[in-house]
Amino acid sequence: MFSTESIKRVVIKIGTSTLTHSTGRLDLRHLETLARVLSDIKNMGTDVVLVTSGAIGVGMSKLGMTVRPSELRYKQAAAAVGQCELMHIYDKFFLDYSQVVGQILITKSDIALAERRQKVEDTFETLFELGAIPVVNENDTTGVDEILFGDNDTLSAEVAALVDADLLIIFSDIDGLYDKDPREYSDAKIISRVSGISDDIRALAGGAGSKLGTGGMVTKIHAAEVCFANDIPMVITNGKRIENAYDILSGNIHGTLFMK
Ligand code: GLU
Numbered sequence: 415m416f417s418t419e420s421i422k423r424v425v426i427k428i429g430t431s432t433l434t435h436s437t438g439r440l441d442l443r444h445l446e447t448l449a450r451v452l453s454d455i456k457n458m459g460t461d462v463v464l465v466t467s468g469a470i471g472v473g474m475s476k477l478g479m480t481v482r483p484s485e486l487r488y489k490q491a492a493a494a495v496g497q498c499e500l501m502h503i504y505d506k507f508f509l510d511y512s513q514v515v516g517q518i519l520i521t522k523s524d525i526a527l528a529e530r531r532q533k534v535e536d537t538f539e540t541l542f543e544l545g546a547i548p549v550v551n552e553n554d555t556t557g558v559d560e561i562l563f564g565d566n567d568t569l570s571a572e573v574a575a576l577v578d579a580d581l582l583i584i585f586s587d588i589d590g591l592y593d594k595d596p597r598e599y600s601d602a603k604i605i606s607r608v609s610g611i612s613d614d615i616r617a618l619a620g621g622a623g624s625k626l627g628t629g630g631m632v633t634k635i636h637a638a639e640v641c642f643a644n645d646i647p648m649v650i651t652n653g654k655r656i657e658n659a660y661d662i663l664s665g666n667i668h669g670t671l672f673m674k
Contacts, residue, residue, distance in 0.1 A: 427570035432653030438475030453511030472496035493554035585653030590670035
């Protein structure tokens, strides 16, 4: 198991549903807590990377779109507006705790092509060296399907591998991976530890015949596979309790730990 001292670098991913209210507008209370907790972790001497979703959702609400557009150009326009709003708020909230943030927008090809991967890696390392907190999202505005990861769970795992993180924490709208559908079975229990991705685990996440296919869990299991391949522990935990990050860093897991 790990401890706060052994975690020198952590990637923290936050999903749209944790960042926003059901209206699509930013949940400022959560964002403020997020900025405070991540700043404090940085103050402990740990390198922190924030992988944030929310650009499309926040942009939609700002542009008065009530239904998620199906046409790519509208999604890209929404991302352009939302990303701006997100960074504005992060910049402001992190500054309250004397932290500097830097925006990194990437696509799959930035990580897949060796030369570009090296450049992105150099940028991360330089930001760490300068004491800044990289805030990452997919470059939804210019990306086309073929070069997009399409989901930030996978993106966060790829970023964790890229920066050689010691831990990935995924803050989600679910407490962890359950042994059965918690909406259907009142006795459903959180699986506290997963030591490898088997077909049974894939089935729980929404494979054949399962009712747990929230969509959200499938991409998290994929992220876990990337983490297993790179020997990086990963935790899925509820984003409504950001302060649990302190416990998680010290090895007291709330949620599901994916670790060999
Ligand atoms: N990059 C997308 C956004 O910022 C989010 C993708 C995801 O939620 O996984 O809107």
